[in-house]
Amino acid sequence: xxxxxxxxxxxxxxxxxxxxxxxxxxxxxxxxxxxxxxxxxxxxxxxxxxxxxxxxxxxxxxxxxxxxxxxxxxxxxxxxxxxxxxxxxxxxxxxxxxxxxxxxxxxxxxxxxxxxxxxxxxxxxxxxxxxxxxxxxxxxxxxxxxxxxxxxxxxxxxxxxxxxxxxxxxxxxxxxxxxxxxxxxxxxxxxxxxxxxxxxxxxxxxxxxxxxxxxxxxxxxxxxxxxxxxxxxxxxxxxxxxxxxxxxxxxxxxxxxxxxxxxxxxxxxxxxxxxxxxxxxxxxxxxxxxxxxxxxxxxxxxxxxxxxxxxxxxxxxxxxxxxxxxxxxxxxxxxxxxxxxxxxxxxxxxxxxxxxxxxxxxxxxxxxxxxxxxxxxxxxxxxxxxxxxxxxx
Ligand SMILES: Cc1cc2nc3c(=O)[nH]c(=O)nc-3n(C[C@H](O)[C@H](O)[C@H](O)COP(=O)(O)OP(=O)(O)OC[C@H]3O[C@@H](n4cnc5c(N)ncnc54)[C@H](O)[C@@H]3O)c2cc1C
Numbered sequence: 001x002x003x004x005x006x007x008x009x010x011x012x013x014x015x016x017x018x019x020x021x022x023x024x025x026x027x028x029x030x031x032x033x034x035x036x037x038x039x040x041x042x043x044x045x046x047x048x049x050x051x052x053x054x055x056x057x058x059x060x061x062x063x064x065x066x067x068x069x070x071x072x073x074x075x076x077x078x079x080x081x082x083x084x085x086x087x088x089x090x091x092x093x094x095x096x097x098x099x100x101x102x103x104x105x106x107x108x109x110x111x112x113x114x115x116x117x118x119x120x121x122x123x124x125x126x127x128x129x130x131x132x133x134x135x136x137x138x139x140x141x142x143x144x145x146x147x148x149x150x151x152x153x154x155x156x157x158x159x160x161x162x163x164x165x166x167x168x169x170x171x172x173x174x175x176x177x178x179x180x181x182x183x184x185x186x187x188x189x190x191x192x193x194x195x196x197x198x199x200x201x202x203x204x205x206x207x208x209x210x211x212x213x214x215x216x217x218x219x220x221x222x223x224x225x226x227x228x229x230x231x232x233x234x235x236x237x238x239x240x241x242x243x244x245x246x247x248x249x250x251x252x253x254x255x256x257x258x259x260x261x262x263x264x265x266x267x268x269x270x271x272x273x274x275x276x277x278x279x280x281x282x283x284x285x286x287x288x289x290x291x292x293x294x295x296x297x298x299x300x301x302x303x304x305x306x307x308x309x310x311x312x313x314x315x316x317x318x319x320x321x322x323x324x325x326x327x328x329x330x331x332x333x334x335x336x337x338x339x340x341x342x343x344x345x346x347x348x349x350x351x352x353x354x355x356x357x358x359x360x361x362x363x364x365x366x367x368x369x370x371x372x373x374x375x376x377x378x379x380x381x382x383x384x385x386x387x388x389x390x391x392x393x
Contacts, residue, residue, distance in 0.1 A: 002081070002259050006296045011304040012070060019061075020074045026056055027082040034083055036352065042206050043164045047122065049089035054119025062094030063101055063113045067241055069303040073248035077299075080252025084356040087249050088207060091242070092161050095364075096123025098238040099169045099185050103226040108187060112167065124165035126156040126188075126212060127235055133158070134369050136171075136235065137180040141214060143172035150174075150186065150224070152194070152217040158363070162210025163197040166190050169225065169238075170214075176229030183231030187223040194218060205355040236314070239364055243317040244302035246364050247324030251295050253357045254328035257335035258288045260349050264339055275338070284338060288331045295324035315377040322370035325360040332357045 007017045030052060037045035053059050061071035072094060079087035097116040100108050115121030132138040141154025152172050159168070167189050174184040188195060194217030201209040226234050262285065265275040275281050302316035335350045336343035343350050361367050 002255060006300070009300060011300040016070050016074055019071055020078055023058060023075055023078045027079055027086065031083040031086040036206050039202055042208055046085060046089050046164060046208055049086050050093065050119045050122055053086070053090055054117070058090065059093055059117050059119065062090065063097055063117045065101060067098065067101055069241055069244060069306040070300065072245045073299055073303045076245045076248040077252040080249040081256045084205065087252065091245060091249065093123050095125045095238070095242045096161065096165065096169060098241055099225050099234050100187065102237055103234050107222060108225065112187065121166040122161055122164055124159055124161035124168045126159045126168040126170040128158045129155055130157050134366055136232065139171060139173055139183055141172040143174050143184060143186065146218065148221045150219045150221065152188070152214040152219060154214050155211065157211040158201065159210055159212055161208050162212055163200060164208045171231045171235055174228045180232040181229060184228045185225040185231040185234040186219050187225065188217065188219050192217050192219060204358055207359070237312070240313050240317050241306060243321040243364055244299050244306070246360055247295065247299040247320035250324040250328035250357060250360050251292065251299055253353050254292050254295065254331040257332040257350055257353050258292055261285065261288065261335040261338045281338065284334050288334055291327040291331050295327045298323050314373055318370040318373040321364065322367050322374070326367060328357050329361060
């Protein structure tokens with residue numbers, strides 16, 4: 001029985017506890033025993049997962065107004081525990097539609113959000129480009145006015161659900177100002193003329209990913225999210241909501257790795273006794289359990305701050321993502337170590353987790369970017385407290 005003591009923490013309320021219990025039971029029964037698809041069946045597999053999640057009513061938290069970040073995180077942790085791609089399918093419905101939920105005009109919300117919630121529409125978030133990953137302000141894709149519409153030219157890469165999505169929330173340069181202040185956010189339908197899936201990208205763990213090309217891609221004027229020039233703000237506010245949930249997914253992987261390891265060390269005999277009796281093994285278990293709880297505290301602190309205190313939560317979100325993803329990598333690695341040869345055997349749970357956890361330290365802002373956000377916030381806060389620079393008193 002997995003440790004669920006965190007559900008009693010004061011960050012959560014009874015509705016969150018109920019959601020987690022019900023989703024956990026659903027996920028164990030419906031997706032827990034699904035295998036990993038290959039590249040050929042990946043899209044079909046993910047479409048099936050979106051439908052199953054919608055039929056179960058589980059996509060509700062991804063399009064709430066406002067989004068319940070604690071529900072989002074609990075759902076991601078729970079789904080990741082059972083099946084990484086179920087978490088991915090759930091998360092992308094949220095990340096891909098989050099900008100519309102947060103900033104979209106009424107007509108945009110009505111056009112897209114019901115379809116996202118009931119699984120008819122698959123969503124994607126298209127920010128990154130070959131020369132603009134960590135450096136979002138370097139986006140080169142342009143959008144120029146063309147009568148009542150916009151014409152988009154450029155390239156997007158590493159786009160999750162690329163080629164599978166029914167629409168993309170896509171960021172392009174409209175030129176109100178240089179750098180970050182000259183970007184705007186659009187909803188681009190997958191069948192928009194001039195949009196092409198140029199390449200599917202295969203990664204370590206199955207994950208629908210593609211590079212997109214835009215060649216005079218026409219987007220009608222009513223598909224702009226927010227005002228021209230607000231794209232960077234739209235992107236960052238969306239990431240503030242979803243970054244803690246990347247931490248939550250990492251937490252789900254880490255918790256699963258810990259549970260697998262606890263089971264293994266209790267069963268496996270080494271030097272005439274269960275492995276769990278070896279103190280070096282206990283030290284690993286202690287570090288893993290501590291890491292999991294510390295990650296959970298940061299993830300649910302960030303989610304609670306977003307839900308209850310409101311406003312921008314960049315600092316809390318960055319801390320949650322950074323700590324939970326880095327820790328999950330170590331926890332999963334220790335689990336593989338404790339399993340010995342079985343740990344690297346293709347098809348074992350910890351071998352799958354080892355591949356699944358890696359990308360989380362890179363996407364939605366690499367760990368280094370999270371450190372910059374945290375450091376800038378700390379320095380700015382110190383400067384505000386001590387305008388003369390006397391930070392040591
Ligand atoms: C599986 C996966 C799914 C993704 N899904 C999406 C998606 O749906 N939508 C989307 O828009 N993008 C997506 N991405 C792209 C992802 O957000 C970028 O890969 C990420 O932002 C890093 O950009 P980059 O790959 O261009 O690396 P670069 O920007 O070239 O950075 C390379 C490395 O440099 C380091 N680094 C970065 N900044 C600094 C710094 N200031 N100081 C020191 N070191 C630094 C980091 O370790 C980073 O990994 C996805 C990526 C992956 C791997």
